[in-house]
Amino acid sequence: xxxxxxxxxxxxxxxxxxxxxxxxxxxxxxxxxxxxxxxxxxxxxxxxxxxxxxxxxxxxxxxxxxxxxxxxxxxxxxxxxxxxxxxxxxxxxxxxxxxxxxxxxxxxxxxxxxxxxxxxxxxxxxxxxxxxxxxxxxxxxxxxxxxxxxxxxxxxxxxxxxxxxxxxxxxxxxxxxxxxxxxxxxxxxxxxxxxxxxxxxxxxxxxxxxxxxxxxxxxxxxxxxxxxxxxxxxxxxxxxxxxxxxxxxxxxxxxxxxxxxxxxxxxxxxxxxxxxxxxxxxxxxxxxxxxxxxxxxxxxxxxxxxxxx
Amino acid sequence: xxxxxxxxxxxxxxxxxxxxxxxxxxxxxxxxxxxxxxxxxxxxxxxxxxxxxxxxxxxxxxxxxxxxxxxxxxxxxxxxxxxxxxxxxxxxxxxxxxxxxxxxxxxxxxxxxxxxxxxxxxxxxxxxxxxxxxxxxxxxxxxxxxxxxxxxxxxxxxxxxxxxxxxxxxxxxxxxxxxxxxxxxxxxxxxxxxxxxxxxxxxxxxxxxxxxxxxxxxxxxxxxxxxxxxxxxxxxxxxxxxxxxxxxxxxxxxxxxxxxxxxxxxxxxxxxxxxxxxxxxxxxxxxxxxxxxxxxxxxxxxxxxxxxxxxxxxxxxxxxxxxxxxxxxxxxxxxxxxxxxxxxxxxxxxxxxxxxxxxxxxxxxxxxxxxxxxxxxxxxxxxxxxxxxxxxxxxxxxxxxxxxxxxxxxxxxxxxxxxxxxxx
Numbered sequence: 001x002x003x004x005x006x007x008x009x010x011x012x013x014x015x016x017x018x019x020x021x022x023x024x025x026x027x028x029x030x031x032x033x034x035x036x037x038x039x040x041x042x043x044x045x046x047x048x049x050x051x052x053x054x055x056x057x058x059x060x061x062x063x064x065x066x067x068x069x070x071x072x073x074x075x076x077x078x079x080x081x082x083x084x085x086x087x088x089x090x091x092x093x094x095x096x097x098x099x100x101x102x103x104x105x106x107x108x109x110x111x112x113x114x115x116x117x118x119x120x121x122x123x124x125x126x127x128x129x130x131x132x133x134x135x136x137x138x139x140x141x142x143x144x145x146x147x148x149x150x151x152x153x154x155x156x157x158x159x160x161x162x163x164x165x166x167x168x169x170x171x172x173x174x175x176x177x178x179x180x181x182x183x184x185x186x187x188x189x190x191x192x193x194x195x196x197x198x199x200x201x202x203x204x205x206x207x208x209x210x211x212x213x214x215x216x217x218x219x220x221x222x223x224x225x226x227x228x229x230x231x232x233x234x235x236x237x238x239x240x241x242x243x244x245x246x247x248x249x250x251x252x253x254x255x256x257x258x259x260x261x262x263x264x265x266x267x268x269x270x271x272x273x274x275x276x277x278x279x280x281x282x283x284x285x286x287x288x289x290x291x292x293x294x295x296x297x298x299x300x301x302x303x304x305x306x307x308x309x
Numbered sequence: 310x311x312x313x314x315x316x317x318x319x320x321x322x323x324x325x326x327x328x329x330x331x332x333x334x335x336x337x338x339x340x341x342x343x344x345x346x347x348x349x350x351x352x353x354x355x356x357x358x359x360x361x362x363x364x365x366x367x368x369x370x371x372x373x374x375x376x377x378x379x380x381x382x383x384x385x386x387x388x389x390x391x392x393x394x395x396x397x398x399x400x401x402x403x404x405x406x407x408x409x410x411x412x413x414x415x416x417x418x419x420x421x422x423x424x425x426x427x428x429x430x431x432x433x434x435x436x437x438x439x440x441x442x443x444x445x446x447x448x449x450x451x452x453x454x455x456x457x458x459x460x461x462x463x464x465x466x467x468x469x470x471x472x473x474x475x476x477x478x479x480x481x482x483x484x485x486x487x488x489x490x491x492x493x494x495x496x497x498x499x500x501x502x503x504x505x506x507x508x509x510x511x512x513x514x515x516x517x518x519x520x521x522x523x524x525x526x527x528x529x530x531x532x533x534x535x536x537x538x539x540x541x542x543x544x545x546x547x548x549x550x551x552x553x554x555x556x557x558x559x560x561x562x563x564x565x566x567x568x569x570x571x572x573x574x575x576x577x578x579x580x581x582x583x584x585x586x587x588x589x590x591x592x593x594x595x596x597x598x599x600x601x602x603x604x605x606x607x608x609x610x611x612x613x614x615x616x617x618x619x620x621x622x623x624x625x626x627x628x629x630x631x632x633x634x635x636x637x638x639x640x641x642x643x644x645x646x647x648x649x650x651x652x653x654x655x656x657x658x659x660x661x662x663x664x665x666x667x668x669x670x671x672x673x674x675x676x677x678x679x680x681x682x683x684x685x686x687x688x689x690x691x692x693x694x695x696x697x698x699x700x701x702x703x704x705x706x707x708x709x710x711x712x713x714x715x716x717x718x719x720x721x722x723x724x725x726x727x728x729x730x731x732x733x
Contacts, residue, residue, distance in 0.1 A: 113581030134511030
């Protein structure tokens, strides 16, 4: 199947065939990571700009490694020490970068919709590496790849996403992608952290952790941002962790083959007890590993489509 | 100079007139209505065959941006935009720089309007000094200088005690207090309406309750003080219900709705176009339905555009960072004719009422009627002419409209102020 999109902005845009295609391509990329010489010439002469307006270690590094293994020239542009600090608008910065003819701009921004704004104005491919509370499509793709590897399929699986769904782009991308792939999704958290009209996304909403995880094939724990207490969303981290933290005792009530996932970085002892994070059900490091493969696939497909056009 | 408008469908809801006849204007006033009127010497004749001749339209909620933000709009450009859109009078809000919270600024606006304005300009004064919500503005002097109402529009006066005093203090002037009803804590600077669309887009949402708790508070205060409360840009079904109930109880409350809240829902925000961002935000489909119903039954007294010009650089931005507001003067009448009157949702007489006699009565303004002897402010509509919204061709200095490229039929064909056709 030929890839047709100029940009990767959201999981909501993608149909099941496109997601399947991306995952299949990512699987072939994984082989490169196992080689002694981790480099193929596929994207030689292509330029990838990582335009990061928010602090990020793993996502930026993951895109950087993905680009480099494919032989692209990868440039990292972060908001600190750049024109963004001098008051230049996002669009001005992006147009200046485009004048240097990159093939792909990977953007991370605190404002929902910032990648969509860039995609409207730039001729090169734009990849959303996380925008506000909107989407983080490559995270959802690496999660789906991890689940498919471990379970052998996606269709019919039951996933429970726990925590701050309201502010989570990881949750939104996963909900959209999982629904498209025929999975059943439950979201669980205190009502203050569940977004308005959440049921309309096609998920079951639960306010009791034990009930929500009892029948799950996959449990995805979200990171709790400490600033949520200021907004009056939760009274304290202590109480949150007591009511919503995943502990060994709670895990014992779950299905025997359950997968524990987390987009990272983990607040140890808050949403996940250390024993669970490092335990046999945890696939957190597989997620990180698959992240590189998924991003290689994304860069490959987006630049390939452009060459074909 | 005299003017004879012949053969138009004269629609004057205030006087129950809707017949094809002529209108004779002399010395800037309506002189005579009737069929086959003879033009006196030196009279220009306008053939309005097939067109609708109605009282000049009045927009009581406009941001002219002068003084202080002339890069967005001036009294000259804003009133030309008004004339191009069929409006013969506008009321301008107080959130200028400096704020219109004292007589000197009111005098300045009126002086500029005399020089630059091509339609009538009525200033609205601030309720509190510098719109800070802590101290009353000098409303008595402002009323004396010509302010026709008071509002901190753009901001909500959160202190209920101060707002009560403002309502009481303004009683002797006969000027309404116009409420920008938005609880700032519930609204928490949210970029759009709270609902499934904000959830999907990952944008912060403000619930309808942010407006409704303030409408409820202000109705209670109007009841307490006997003041005339006017709700600006009403946007939710719940707020409409409360206004309807309050009116039935005899509370002096009136309300306006904007064309964008009557025609667009929060679905329009998908795509993150900052031209769909305004305060209050575009609401849900049920809210839009409730507004249209309330416009038809009179719960909503008038339509006002909340014309809010912004420079492209302030709008072409991340959605959450972009300025609130859209321009409306040049698109309101065409859109309303095409989207409400043409499909029969609202009849033409009702639309003309909500745009002329109702706002005039609400703010005690001259106009809104074609009665003999009144100032000859007249708008002539062509219900059939096709249009396309072309922001680049706006008379306004700003281009921030969510309706760019829209098409339809029905336009303001001529705008006449004090008996003289305005060339915008």
